[in-house]
Amino acid sequence: MAIEFREVTKAYPDGTVAVDELSLTVEDGTITVLVGPSGCGKTTSLRMVNRMVEPTSGTVLVNGADVRDADPALLRRGIGYVIQHAGLFPHRTVLSNIATVPMLSGWDRRKALARAEELLDTVGLPAELGTRYPAQLSGGQQQRVGVARALAADPPVLLMDEPFSAVDPVVREGLQDELLRLQSQLGKTIVFVTHDIDEAMRLGDRVAVLRVGGKLAQYGTPSEVLRHPVDDFVAGFVGRDRGYRGLSFLSAEDVRVEEVPTVRLGETGLVAAPHWRLAVNDRGEPRGWLAPESGVDGPLAESDLLAGGSLYRRGTPIRGALDAALSSPASLGVVVDDEGRALGVVTASQVLDVIERHPEGVAAT
Numbered sequence: 001m002a003i004e005f006r007e008v009t010k011a012y013p014d015g016t017v018a019v020d021e022l023s024l025t026v027e028d029g030t031i032t033v034l035v036g037p038s039g040c041g042k043t044t045s046l047r048m049v050n051r052m053v054e055p056t057s058g059t060v061l062v063n064g065a066d067v068r069d070a071d072p073a074l075l076r077r078g079i080g081y082v083i084q085h086a087g088l089f090p091h092r093t094v095l096s097n098i099a100t101v102p103m104l105s106g107w108d109r110r111k112a113l114a115r116a117e118e119l120l121d122t123v124g125l126p127a128e129l130g131t132r133y134p135a136q137l138s139g140g141q142q143q144r145v146g147v148a149r150a151l152a153a154d155p156p157v158l159l160m161d162e163p164f165s166a167v168d169p170v171v172r173e174g175l176q177d178e179l180l181r182l183q184s185q186l187g188k189t190i191v192f193v194t195h196d197i198d199e200a201m202r203l204g205d206r207v208a209v210l211r212v213g214g215k216l217a218q219y220g221t222p223s224e225v226l227r228h229p230v231d232d233f234v235a236g237f238v239g240r241d242r243g244y245r246g247l248s249f250l251s252a253e254d255v256r257v258e259e260v261p262t263v264r265l266g267e268t269g270l271v272a273a274p275h276w277r278l279a280v281n282d283r284g285e286p287r288g289w290l291a292p293e294s295g296v297d298g299p300l301a302e303s304d305l306l307a308g309g310s311l312y313r314r315g316t317p318i319r320g321a322l323d324a325a326l327s328s329p330a331s332l333g334v335v336v337d338d339e340g341r342a343l344g345v346v347t348a349s350q351v352l353d354v355i356e357r358h359p360e361g362v363a364a365t
């Protein structure tokens with residue numbers, strides 16, 4: 001379900017122009033991130049989608065229909081909304097929080113609670129947490145409950161306003177991963193607000209950079225915005241650590257995956273060999289490395305192996321390939337397919353070669 005802003009302006013009664021002639025289309029089934037400095041109109045833009053704020057002029061369309069023609073309460077049931085600190089009802093249990101919208105939509109209680117239990121699992125929380133109250137959860141858990149609640153009525157659209165800003169960076173990364181995982185299953189149309197450019201680049205299929213005064217500075221894929229900022233403001237805003245970020249977006253298609261000698265867990269009669277061998281299990285998943293010059297008498301067990309480094313999943317940003325090569329005891333990064341089966345290896349120098357051939361992706365500012 002696409003969302004379109006057509007020349008949307010919002011001036012608050014005191015004269016503040018929060019959003020100035022915003023035009024952009026959020027494509028169906030994608031994550032679009034609104035990013036920019038404090039006060040640039042991100043929240044105002046988001047709230048005009050579910051009519052918590054009404055535009056002064058211009059039109060917001062959801063699935064081709066002007067939101068002004070929709071009943072606000074009904075409109076909001078089809079649009080999940082997640083905010084910072086999760087905004088949970090403190091005197092309701094976790095399950096009852098998640099079941100709120102289905103109950104409002106007239107589901108019977110049992111069905112709504114069953115759906116809530118299912119969603120707890122979807123967002124990666126154990127079932128026991130269902131009977132707790134929000135204050136008995138960590139910040140990261142509360143945010144997950146907030147996401148579950150927003151997903152409860154299975155709305156095609158999700159609005160997320162700085163949902164992960166109140167948690168520490170490690171938890172935050174976990175939540176971002178979780179959102180990407182969920183999105184790969186659910187394919188919602190998501191508008192996500194953040195002031196953090198890293199988060200924007202990580203999550204967005206497209207990124208809209210806003211400047212103070214509510215003007216759209218640039219709208220494009222993360223890689224377009226990063227490689228070709230339209231002006232000094234955008235360049236400055238995305239510029240920090242640009243070299244390293246560029247690495248995230250270079251495609252790793254050019255990295256040649258080399259074959260590697262493998263051995264299987266449980267295999268017997270392994271005589272010493274002069275090179276590293278990758279050990280895999282019956283499903284072909286990498287389990288670790290057998291060092292050069294080591295042979296094994298009995299069946300090959302995990303205890304005979306050196307732990308492997310990080311794995312690089314084919315098709316993901318090249319930074320992961322470099323991490324895999326640098327963290328591997330054999331200095332060979334293991335490449336896996338979507339099922340986690342070993343495909344081969346890459347070396348750090350191969351990865352660095354690709355990066356050198358594409359200097360625009362990593363140009364430092």
Ligand SMILES: Nc1ncnc2c1ncn2[C@@H]1O[C@H](COP(=O)(O)OP(=O)(O)OP(=O)(O)O)[C@@H](O)[C@H]1O
Nearest residue numbers: 012014016018037038039040041042043044045195
């Ligand atoms: N109800 C209001 N009345 C008057 N001005 C407002 C109101 N709400 C927001 N503003 C102003 O509109 C501008 C945009 O605010 P908005 O909250 O949309 O920005 P933001 O980009 O989300 O900021 P932040 O990242 O700080 O949350 C700001 O100058 C803000 O002070």
